[in-house]
Amino acid sequence: MVTIREECEADVEAIRRVNVAAFAGEGEVEARLVEALRASGALVLSLVAEVDGRIAGHVAFSPVTVGAATGVGLAPMAVVPELQRTGLGGRMIDEALRRLAHTHRFCVVLGHPAYYPRFGFVPASTAGLHWEHGHDEAFFVKPLVAGGLDGVRGIVRYRPELDAV
């Protein structure tokens, strides 16, 4: 059985293991990033995918700013290798976006160009938004509410914890 739910204190080690396993060679960095965001109270939303009682996926969201506007950024997301491409990542994103629509105007993500458009993300550059470090080709945005991007144009800045990666 698959349950998508918010992280709790008892999940911290399992979340670390999922990130280390999912990101070949860079897992430690991603795990530390999640821990740094958590330590500074910057995890707007942190969901886990529990499969038959075991944590098999994780996704984190932290605040981003565009001038005076605030949204959220998805990063990082991880699914254990043996369960990748079985839909777990998609279920976590669907659930996260449903929840975040109650609290935030828009969501950005830097990631696989073939993946995020299926959740309604569009190239951020087409909305006049750019990550401060470039990479327009992999940078996407989704308004979470009607008019969520009204008046929002310019450079998107993530939390300093993400810049340190």
Ligand SMILES: CC(C)(COP(=O)(O)OP(=O)(O)OC[C@H]1O[C@@H](n2cnc3c(N)ncnc32)[C@H](O)[C@@H]1OP(=O)(O)O)[C@@H](O)C(=O)NCCC(=O)NCCS
């Ligand atoms: C990216 C990831 C979180 C997606 O989760 P998932 O549960 O595997 O995804 P889903 O089953 O919902 O969807 C599968 C889609 O993910 C994308 N995808 C998965 N792994 C991918 C990879 N290594 N490269 C490119 N696209 C990938 C593909 O678009 C795939 O669709 P397809 O099977 O039709 O080709 C997961 O594959 C993962 O942990 N990968 C390693 C870590 C990583 O790259 N994280 C993303 C950081 S933004």
